[in-house]
Structures are given as C-alpha cells and as structure tokens.
Amino acid sequence: MKILLYNPDNGVTRNFMPHLWMFLLQALTPTGHEVLLVDGNAQPMDEVGIAQFVRDNNIGLVGIGAMTRMVAKAYRMADAVRTTGVPVVMGGPHVTEMADEALGRDGGPRHADAVALGEADATWPRIVEDAARGQLKEVYAPVDAFGQESKPSLKEYPVIPWQSIDLKQFNLVPKAATGLLQKIGEGWGTFRIVPVESGRGCPYGCEFCTVTGFFGDSIRFRTNESVVNELLLLKARARTEKGQIAVFFIDDNFAINIKRTKSLLRDIIAAKAQVHWVAQISANLLRDEELVDLIAASGGKWIFIGMESIDPANLKDMNKGFNKPGEYATVLERLAARNVYAITSFIFGMDNDTVGAAERTLEQVRTWPPGLPIFGLLTPLPATPLYKRLEKAGRLTRPKHWQEFIPFAMAHTPLKMTIEEAHAEVKHGWEQAYSPEALAHAVESLSDRPLGYRVNIFLSRLCFRGIYFPMMGKMAWIRVIAQNRRTIFKLVREGFKKGAWRGAPARILSSPVPQVETGEAIVQGAEG
Ligand code: B12
Ligand code: SF4
Numbered sequence: 025m026k027i028l029l030y031n032p033d034n035g036v037t038r039n040f041m042p043h044l045w046m047f048l049l050q051a052l053t054p055t056g057h058e059v060l061l062v063d064g065n066a067q068p069m070d071e072v073g074i075a076q077f078v079r080d081n082n083i084g085l086v087g088i089g090a091m092t093r094m095v096a097k098a099y100r101m102a103d104a105v106r107t108t109g110v111p112v113v114m115g116g117p118h119v120t121e122m123a124d125e126a127l128g129r130d131g132g133p134r135h136a137d138a139v140a141l142g143e144a145d146a147t148w149p150r151i152v153e154d155a156a157r158g159q160l161k162e163v164y165a166p167v168d169a170f171g172q173e174s175k176p177s178l179k180e181y182p183v184i185p186w187q188s189i190d191l192k193q194f195n196l197v198p199k200a201a202t203g204l205l206q207k208i209g210e211g212w213g214t215f216r217i218v219p220v221e222s223g224r225g226c227p228y229g230c231e232f233c234t235v236t237g238f239f240g241d242s243i244r245f246r247t248n249e250s251v252v253n254e255l256l257l258l259k260a261r262a263r264t265e266k267g268q269i270a271v272f273f274i275d276d277n278f279a280i281n282i283k284r285t286k287s288l289l290r291d292i293i294a295a296k297a298q299v300h301w302v303a304q305i306s307a308n309l310l311r312d313e314e315l316v317d318l319i320a321a322s323g324g325k326w327i328f329i330g331m332e333s334i335d336p337a338n339l340k341d342m343n344k345g346f347n348k349p350g351e352y353a354t355v356l357e358r359l360a361a362r363n364v365y366a367i368t369s370f371i372f373g374m375d376n377d378t379v380g381a382a383e384r385t386l387e388q389v390r391t392w393p394p395g396l397p398i399f400g401l402l403t404p405l406p407a408t409p410l411y412k413r414l415e416k417a418g419r420l421t422r423p424k425h426w427q428e429f430i431p432f433a434m435a436h437t438p439l440k441m442t443i444e445e446a447h448a449e450v451k452h453g454w455e456q457a458y459s460p461e462a463l464a465h466a467v468e469s470l471s472d473r474p475l476g477y478r479v480n481i482f483l484s485r486l487c488f489r490g491i492y493f494p495m496m497g498k499m500a501w502i503r504v505i506a507q508n509r510r511t512i513f514k515l516v517r518e519g520f521k522k523g524a525w526r527g528a529p530a531r532i533l534s535s536p537v538p539q540v541e542t543g544e545a546i547v548q549g550a551e552g
Contacts, residue, residue: 025084025156026058030074032090032097033064034429040487041272042066042194044219045089045116045144050189051182054149057156064097066193071104078108085155088136089116092405092426099126099135106137111160113151115140117234118426121407127162141165142238143224145176178224178244186257191216196487197267206266214267217302218258219274222251222288226276231342231410232371232402235276243280248291255297262299270300270325278303282315289318298323302367305329308346310355320362326396326484327359328367334385338374343409353392360393363477367488368395370453373402373446375439382453389457394466394481396488399453401434401446458489464511475518482511 029046033039042063050059060081062069069077078086086105090098095118102112114136119126123141128134138160140147147164154160168174195202195214206213226233227241255271262269279285292298301323310316310327319327333339334349356366368389372381382399389397404411404420414420414436421443422428425435432450434443441449456462463485467478486504505512 025152026060026082027053027085027087027152028060028062028078028081028083029087029089030061030069030101031063031065032088032094032101033068034094034431035097039063039065040196041217041219043089044221044274047184047189047219048182049087049144049148051184052145052148053152057152061190061193063193069101071100074101075104075108078105078110083110085152086110086112087151088112088114090114090118091116092118093429095119095122095426096429102135103133106135111137111155113138113140113155113160113164115144117238118406120238121234123163138162138164142173143176146174175224175240175242175244178221178246181246181250183250184254184257186218186254186261194218195267210263210266210268212266212268214262214265215270216267217270217272220251220254220258220271221274222246222278223275223280226280228343228346229409230344231413232405232408234405234408237407239276245281245284248288251288252291252295252297255292255299256295259297259299268300270302273301273303276304277306277309279305279309279315282309282312286315286318289315289322292322293318300325302326302328306346307331307352307355308348310358311351313358316358316362316364319359320364324364325480326365326367328369329355330369332369332371333374333377333381334370334388335374335376335381337376341375349388352388356392356395363473365393365481366395367398368392369398369400371400371402372449372453373434373438373441373443377438377446377449378440379445379449382449382456386453386456394469396484397453397457398488399450399457401432401450402436402438404435454489458485460507460511463508467511467515475515478518479515482508482515 029049031043031046042061042065046061046063050061053059060083062074062077074086077083086102088098088102098114098118102114105112112135114126119136119139120141123139124130125132126134126136126139138151139162140151141163143166144151144164146166151160151164166174166176191214194216196217197213197215202213223243223245225239225241225243226235227243229236229241258269258271298321302325305327307329310329329352330344331347331349331352332342332344334352336345336349339345339347339349352368356368359366370385386397389395402410403425404414406426411420415423419436421437422433422435425433432447434446437443438446463482466485467482470478470481486508489504
C-alpha cells in the first residue's frame with residue numbers, strides 16, 4: 025500500500041523546519057508499504073491538489089497531523105482526500121483532545137475515518153495493517169494489555185534513515201544558487217534544519233501548555249548512543265551532498281535533567297558528532313556554567329527560552345513561577361560570551377498585563393545581547409487548564425477559535441486591557457523588535473565578532489520573522505530586503521575585506537570537557 029503523510033501549513037505563515045512525526049511514523053511503518061511525505065510549509069498544496077496527488081500516486085491511506093492552529097486547513101484537506109474514497113487517519117495534539125470533532129461525533133461534519141490518540145509510536149503499525157486489510161477502526165489509543173494508557177519508553181528508538189530520505193522539499197537554499205554554493209567551503213548547496221528528539225515529557229504543567237497533558241509528566245529519554253548515531257548520519261548526509269544540516273532538538277526542555285544532558289553533550293563531542301544545533305532550555309537551568317560550556321562545545325548556537333513575561337505576577341498566574349525575570353540578562357550574557365544566542369519568547373494578553381506591556385518588555389530586551397525576540401498572544405488551547413478556567417469564568421469570546429484561524433487574534437478577554445489593546449501590544453513588539461533600525465542595531469552590536477556572527481543574526485532574524493508573519497510570497501521577501509538594504513550592503517561590503525570572516529574566537533571552555541557523571545538523575549526545570 026502507498027501511504028501519504030501530510031502536514032498542513034496554516035495558510036498564512038511558513039515553518040522553516042519539517043515535522044518530526046512524519047519521519048518517525050515513516051520509520052515505524054511495517055515493511056511492504058511505501059510512505060510519501062508532503063509538508064504544506066515546504067510544498068504548498070490546496071484541496072484540489074491533494075485529491076489529485078492521491079489519485080495520481082495511487083495512495084491507499086492518508087495520515088494527517090496538525091497543531092490546533094492548522095486544524096481547519098487539515099480538516100479541509102482531509103475532506104478533499106475522502107471525496108476520492110481514500111481513508112484518512114488523523115493524529116497529533118489537536119485531534120487527541122478533540123477526537124469527536126474529527127470523527128463528526130459532536131454534531132459537526134466528519135473529517136477523519138480514524139484518529140490516533142496521543143503518542144502513536146506503538147499504534148501506527150497497527151493502523152497501517154488494519155488499513156491494508158480494509159479494517160480501519162475509528163479510534164486507536166496507546167494502551168497496554170490491561171487497557172492502561174502506555175507511553176513509549178524511547179529506549180528502543182527507531183533508526184530514521186536520514187541517509188536515504190528524500191529531503192528535496194526541505195532545502196532552504198534557493199535552487200538557482202545550489203550549484204555555486206556547493207563550492208563554498210565545505211559546501212552550502214543545501215541547508216536544512218532537521219528535528220531530532222532526545223526525550224519527551226514535561227512535569228511543569230504551565231497553565232497554557234498542552235505538553236504535560238499530552239506527553240505526561242514522566243520524562244523519557246533516548247539513549248545517548250542512539251542520539252549520537254542519528255547526528256552522525258545527518259552529518260554524513262550533509263557531507264556527501266556538499267551542504268549543511270542544523271538540528272533542532274525539539275525536547276520541551278533539552279536540559280530538564282542536567283546530568284543526563286551533560287553526558288549526552290560530552291558523548292556528542294567525543295564522537296565528533298557536532299552539528300550546529302538549537303534547543304529549548306529554561307533560563308533557570310542555564311545558571312550552570314559547565315552546561316553552557318558544553319552547549320557551545322557541542323555545536324549549540326541558539327537556545328529557545330520561554331520567558332513569557334517580565335512580570336512575576338503573570339508568571340505566577342501561569343504556574344511558571346520558576347522563571348525569574350531578574351536573572352534573564354545574566355543568562356543571556358553567559359550564552360553570548362560563548363557566541364550562543366537566544367530566541368526569547370514572550371506572551372501578551374496575560375491577566376496582569378496592562379497597556380504598555382510590550383514597550384516595557386522591549387526596554388529590557390534592548391539591554392540584552394542581540395537575539396530573536398518573539399511575541400504571541402495568550403491562547404486557550406483545547407484541554408489546557410487555561411482553557412478550562414476561562415470557559416468556567418465565561419471569558420471565552422471564540423470558544424472554537426481553531427475553526428477559523430486568525431493570526432494574532434485573541435479568543436478571550438484579558439482582565440486589565442481590551443482585546444484590541446492586547447493585539448496592539450503584539451504588533452508593537454514585532455514592529456519595534458524587527459524594524460530595519462533594530463536589525464541594524466543587532467548587527468552593529470556584534471561588530472567585535474567575526475562577520476559570520478553578524479550575517480547569522482541578520483539572516484536568522486529575517487527568517488524567524490517568517491514563521492509568524494506572512495512571508496510566503498516573493499513580494500513579501502522583496503519588501504523586507506528593500507527595507508533592510510543598508511544593512512545588507514554593509515555586510516556585503518565587509519565580506520570583501522581581508523580577514524572579515526576571522527576574529528574573536530568563541531570563548532574557551534572554562535575547564536576541560538569533564539568525564540561523564542553518574543548518579544541519580546535530577547529533574548530541574550522545563551521549557552516550552
Ligand atoms: C518543534 C515545535 C515547534 C516548531 C515547528 C514545528 C515543527 N516543524 O516541528 C516551532 C518552533 C516553529 C513551533 C512553533 C509553534 N508552536 Co510548536 N512545538 C514544537 C514542539 C516543541 C515539538 C513538536 C514535535 O516534533 N514533537 C515530537 C513528536 C514526536 O510529537 P508529535 O508531533 O506530537 O507527534 C506524535 C503524536 O502526536 C502522533 N502524531 C502526530 N501527528 C500525527 C499524524 C498521524 C496521521 C498519526 C497517526 C499520529 C500523529 O504521533 C507522533 C509520535 O508519537 C511541540 C511540543 C512537543 N513536545 O510536541 C510544540 C507544539 C506542537 N507547538 C505548539 C504551539 C502552540 C506552537 C505555536 C503556535 C507557538 C506560538 N504561540 O507561536 C507556533 C506555531 C507556528 C506556526 N507556524 O503556526 C503547541 C501546539 C498545541 C496545539 N494543541 O496545537 C505544542 C504542542 C507546544 C505547547 N506549548 O503546547 N513549534
Ligand atoms: S515548561 Fe514549557 S513544556 Fe513544560 S509545561 Fe511549561 S510551557 Fe509546557
């Protein structure tokens with residue numbers, strides 16, 4: 025049987041990275057079936073397109089996964105597939121919580137023939153075999169022989185065959201430039217950001233987050249060996265195609281167990297498996313100097329920190345009191361000293377936010393080393409404690425906000441400002457932090473570093489903005505490039521100067537890379 029795994033885009037913005045679930049399910053598919061992958065972010069497709077694709081390729085089963093904000097598109101695409109007579113199975117965080125909606129058991133239209141609840145590592149092979157026999161069930165739940173919910177341990181993690189997966193659609197280098205760029209240094213003919221997980225689960229239960237409910241509060245890790253081998257495979261692939269691969273460790277908090285993270289990073293260094301990587305780590309864990317040394321030495325370049333707010337009252341409300349705004353600056357400087365920078369994520373529209381929250385946040389951001397600040401609105405995702413609290417209080421203005429995805433629009437009324445005021449805060453945050461002046465300033469603040477760091481911060485800012493703002497079209501890109509032409513010319517001019525690409529090296533490790541520690545694992549914090 026031929027299977028299509030499809031991940032929708034949200035129709036407005038574009039993710040730079042493919043989704044892990046597609047590669048994982050492909051690797052877990054029983055032999056004898058062929059799996060094709062289409063990510064709508066990389067290969068845009070509409071309803072007519074997917075139905076045609078299914079017919080042309082003689083597909084026998086379509087699997088669709090979606091976050092809440094992509095689910096309306098996912099349902100439309102599922103409907104289009106079902107008109108061809110091919111069954112659709114849906115999975116992922118949204119349909120796990122809203123299975124009746126997907127199956128049309130809530131009074132609405134039916135979109136899926138079957139849903140996979142929760143983590144589908146164990147249920148996927150059963151789904152495929154049932155579909156091949158024409159005996160697809162409606163609901164697949166991950167349960168053990170006694171009917172109890174069971175979660176994969178991750179100790180037996182499948183090998184994702186990175187050496188042979190077709191990754192054409194995920195190349196971020198424009199086709200026209202590939203030939204030329206292959207010849208630069210070790211080669212830049214392709215550039216891909218690839219998701220890798222080293223563990224799952226987060227015990228923190230922040231009020232707005234789905235992770236604790238979905239993955240559970242028991243944290244599970246892959247073996248160091250399996251992660252290192254995966255990095256080695258990716259590195260080898262990049263070398264053979266004269267390109268670059270960077271890894272996004274998608275764990276909700278990559279350093280949730282510091283001892284284990286240090287041991288993994290040491291193993292990566294020892295095996296020479298370093299690639300450039302990004303990971304989510306909470307600020308409290310970055311107090312550990314040795315951890316930060318190992319991050320830099322193992323290839324860590326960007327750390328995503330869910331700061332959420334600079335107001336401790338908001339953090340307390342969200343059950344995220346372990347974030348201490350007073351230490352944000354020190355943490356970011358500690359990273360920057362090793363040429364590691366941060367993606368700092370903020371949420372507006374929290375109950376203690378008042379008008380001016382964005383500007384107050386920006387005042388702090390401007391005093392920090394340059395990074396990638398991102399701004400969002402507090403969103404009640406289905407089944408989260410936040411959703412339940414707001415629903416009970418009658419504060420939801422669009423209880424089924426996912427049925428119509430509107431970027432940057434609240435679905436409830438904050439306590440100390442209006443919805444429109446909250447929208448204005450987010451707009452202000454993005455406009456100011458990504459204005460041509462702010463970009464020029466970020467580049468300038470790294471004038472003592474090699475040119476590569478300045479180019480990196482500039483390109484990262486442009487691309488990262490694209491995940492949240494409509495930049496899918498050529499015109500949108502041209503506009504952004506025109507607005508930032510001064511900085512671009514300056515960087516290009518400098519590129520031709522002698523020695524421009526050399527300069528201050530990354531900070532030397534404060535101590536030699538220490539040996540792997542043993543002992544009790546301590547869970548210390550989480551991110552998301
Ligand atoms: C990496 C990541 C991103 C990446 C992009 C996604 C990507 N390309 O991977 C970035 C950083 C860009 C991102 C952005 C956002 N993200 Co995000 N992200 C994640 C993260 C950390 C990891 C996803 C992952 O790969 N998990 C590991 C895989 C194995 O798990 P999985 O995807 O759930 O898949 C398993 C099952 O769900 C199931 N499954 C999934 N799909 C399917 C399909 C089928 C057919 C079947 C059978 C099974 C199945 O099987 C898989 C194996 O068990 C998750 C949190 C998490 N730990 O999952 C949040 C998460 C997915 N993100 C979330 C959110 C809210 C966002 C943002 C909206 C945040 C914001 N406010 O800006 C944006 C949206 C961006 C956009 N373009 O619209 C929420 C989604 C919740 C929801 N109900 O929708 C999550 C769960 C985190 C949270 N805080 O609650 N994100
Ligand atoms: S720490 Fe991050 S992943 Fe964990 S519950 Fe909070 S937001 Fe979610």
